[in-house]
Each structure stands twice: as C-alpha cells, then as structure tokens.
Amino acid sequence: MSGRILEIKDLKREFTMGVETVRALKGISFTVEAGEFVTIMGSSGSGKTTLLNILGCLDKPSIGDYLLDGVDVKKLSRDELAQLRNHKIGFVFQAYNLLPRTTALENVELPLLYNKDISSELRRERAIKALEAVKLADRHDHTPSQLSGGQQQRVAIARALVNEPVMILADEATGNLDSRTSYEIMALMQELNQTQGKTIVFVTHEPDIASFSSRTIMLRDGIIQKDTKNESPRSAREVLDNLPKRITFPTGF
C-alpha cells in the first residue's frame, strides 16, 4: 500500500443551529501518505470530533474536498459512503463498542458480514487471523464481558483490521484504559504501523499518547495550529518494559 491515503483541501464544516451558524472547521488542508502514524490533537471544541467524523466518512464537508484513497467523498450517496467505510476504514472507538453477548470472533467478523463478496469460510479465516494479529488467538469464544478493557480494545482493533482497510481511524482509543494498558495498545498500534505498514490516524487529547506517533496535527478553533513531524517517536514497547512490574501476590494470599 503506497501513495496518498488522505487528501484534504481547504475543508470547512458549518452547522446551522436555528438562526446561528456554527463554524466547526474553518479551512483545513493536509495530506496523509501511506504508512504514516498521525495523531490529531486538540482540546474540546477545537473541531477534532467534526474532523474525525468527516475523515470516517460519517459526515461530509460543507465546503472543500476530501479524497480518501483517491475517492471523492463529496459525490457519494449514503449507501455508497457506507460501502466506502466498509472497504477502506477501520474504526476503533473509545468505548470499544463491541456487541454484548457475542463472542470475540463474531464481533471481529461483523464488518465482513456487510461485504457480500466474502464467503462465510473466508470471513471466519480472516477473523481468526485478525485476532492472532492482536494476540488474542486464545480468546475466540469469550464474550466482551469476559474480557478485560485492554482485551476488549484489542478485539475492537482486530475488528478494524479484518476488512483490510487503507486506514485505521482511532477515536480516543486509549481514553478508557489505565496507562499501562494504554501503552500496550499503543505498542500494538506501533507494531501494526511499522511491521504491516498500516496507516493510522489517531485522535487523542493526551500529549503522552501523541509522542508515540510519527506526526502530530494540532487543531485549535477549527484550524490547524501546528503540524509537526516527529522524527524519533518513542517506542511504546520500551516504555512498557521500563514500567515497574505488576505487583503479583504470592499464592495463598
């Protein structure tokens, strides 16, 4: 996978609330190349969520162009957008959004259910492979309630990987996790980015998390305040190794 994944030109998004017009994004331009690990940062009200919705093809810009993997999103209908999301984007949410009372494997299979070109055997095979990629090969039949938060988020990442998207779009993916588990998730993200060359766009408000990415876009009041390349991102694996070991109680305690 190479080339330009995201191409955004002078993107604006306005909402009309009664008589007032709220301008959430006031002209944003940037591009993301294949294999980048971009974090989008910003305080609340900076337009972060609006941008994320547009990047995720859940919303369309009012003015400006958005090309996802060469497809002009503006021209697509509701159903075509759904199909585009299905084929090109893998979502990871803050609240995991796994289906309750459904096994990990079935949760991972879910995006492929909406892709009619994939047979049920292939679906299963790819779901198993995706779970292996997030190191949960032994948790196929566990339901979300039987998994820890970190494990649930890894299932969600597997679900985002299973349709082989051009981009993984993570929305505060570590927001509900403690710092150790956050680092585990970030280590997994980095691994996917570096070994498999996955393009990742990660929305967060924690600078700590942003330091693991190769590029950080800072939003403020609907415009890009800063767009910095991070030449030497921290390795989440190393940070994890340097953390004090988990306290383990002797048996019988």
Add this chain to the structure above:
Amino acid sequence: MVAIGQGSKQSIHDSLSNMGSNMITVSPASNLNGGVKISGSSFQTLTSKDIVALKREAQYITDISPSVSAKGQAINGAQNWPTTMSGVDPAYLDIRKLSLKDGIAFTEQDVLTSAKVCLIGQTVIDNLFPNQNPVGKVIRFGNIPFQIIGVLNPKGQNAFGQDQDDILIAPYTTVQKRILATIYYQNIYASASNEQVTDAAVTEMTNILRESHRLRSDEDNDFQVRTQEELINTLSSTSSLLTVLLTVIAGISLVIGGIGIMNIMYVSVTERTREIGLRMSIGARGKDILMQFLAEAVLISITGGIIGVLLGILSCRIVTLTLGWPTIISESSVVLSFIVCALTGIFFGYYPAQKASRLDPIEALRYE
C-alpha cells in the same frame, strides 16, 4: 380459538347433517297428459335398473335406497292403528339418519328373501304396545304377519307437522311383493358424500337416470331430483356467520399483538442505538439495518406464534376435557397462523425498523 370455532362449526354442521341435509330424493315427474297435469306418483318410472345404474356409475353418492310405501292397518291382538309401511333398503337408515333404540336392523339377506320383519316407530308402539317391549312380537299389517326386530329412536314431527314416528319400516322387496305387488319404486333416496357436492350429485344422478330411462335429448325428464335446499342454506349461513365472528375476534387480537410487537421493537431500537451506530460506521447500509430489525420482529412474532399454537393445542384439550366442547385443530389453521404471524411481524415491525435505518451514525454512536 380457531380450533374451538371449527369444533363448534363441525358440531353445528353435524347436528344439521343429522336432519339429512345431504339427502337427495328422486321421484317420478309430474307429466302433462292431454293438457291435464297428473301427479308424478301415478307414474311408474323408477325401477331396480335405475338403482343398479346409480350404484354403478354415481361417484358423489355414498348411500342409496329405493322406497315404496303402503298404507294400512297395523294390528296387535285387540289393538289396531292406521299407519304407513315404508319398504326400503338397510342403507335408508343412514340416509335419513335414523337410529335404533332397541333390537336390530334388517339386512341385505332380509331384502333378498323378502323377509317379513319390520322396524317400528314410537307412535305405533304407543298405540299397539302400551307399556310393553315390542321387540320380537308379531303384528299384522293388513293380512300379513310381521315380526318386529327393532325399535326406532323417536324423531318427532318434521317441518310440516307430519309425525315421523308413525311408521313401520320393512325391506322394500317385502312391501313390493307381499303387499303392493309391483316392480316399481315410488322414490329413490340417496345421500351425497357431503353438502358441498350435493349439486354435483344431483347433476350426475340426473344424467345417469336419463340414460337409464333412454330419454332423447329433446325429451323432458320423467323424474325429478330434489335436495334439502332449505337445510343446506341454513347450514351455510350458520357456518359463514361463525367464520366472520371468528375472523373479527382473531383480527382484534392480531392488532393488539401487533401493537405489542411495535412497542417492543421501539424499545429495542432505542436500547441498541449505539449498536446501530457501530454497525453503520463499519459499513451497514440503511437497508441492512432495516432488514435486521424486520427479521427480529418476524422472529419475535413467529416465536409468539409457536407458543400460541402450543397453548392453543393445550387449551383445546382442556376445553374438550372440562367443558366437553368439540375442538378441531386443522393443519391449515396452524400453517395459516404462522403466515399471519410473519406478516404481522413485518407490518408492525416495519415502522420501528425504518426509524432505526434512518438514524444518523454520528449521533447513534454517541448516544448514551
């Protein structure tokens, strides 16, 4: 409920059938003779040949019996009573739905041998055998002695005030040979296999009899075939009334059930807004969500249908056991109830499902 309805329909049907609604009567036709209409009974057109032809060719007829009757005085010792003796085939009892209170009916063997045996009606008993059991006794009808072998259950008067119990029934050969000395029949009674085919049976019998009588196509029938039209009409209006009543009740309960399903689906859509948002964000189209919720609505209604059928079967058993009402569970009503369940699910599930399919994925995802 449908089973109880069909059961009562069947029981009403049976009781009306008891009156012989599927009975068909053939009698000689009235005829024009030199400008004067002459009553059909003076004509002698129905013979054993007709019976043989009808037995051989008619398909809609289950029982057939010739009939001849003679008026006369029945005598038992000092008692006597003017009555009518009907000469018939054993099948006549089935056609007229007559049953025996006591004794036995005569048989084909008695018909072949023109046996001097007879069955006796209640009115005749009252007049000839006050406070006695007549079975086995011998009476005289005219000059001929008959042994009484069975007693008929009382049938009361018919619609025209005629006493149906003032009768003696004997084999037709006996009445033909020993009393009337004739080879003709006065009537032929037959029963159609059920009320629905009565008309077909009439047409069929007419054709067979015309052929048997060698009538040319331009000649009028020398006989007439009549049905119990009045009874049939009563029967069909009663059953259609019942059907309408049951349909209305079933319709009301369906609407109530449907509204229940609509409510459940609304709750389900609201509860699972986030799931809908998630499904949409990973590529489900509005159509997919619509189908999912419709399928769930149909599943709910069909599950309800299965439970309903089981409960229905159970309550039918209970009703039959405790109240003694007849119930009939037909396969078609079970199949129909499943189809109706599925349709109810689709009809009442459509609106909530459509609401789900039109949700905005962004808002649905953030829904708390």
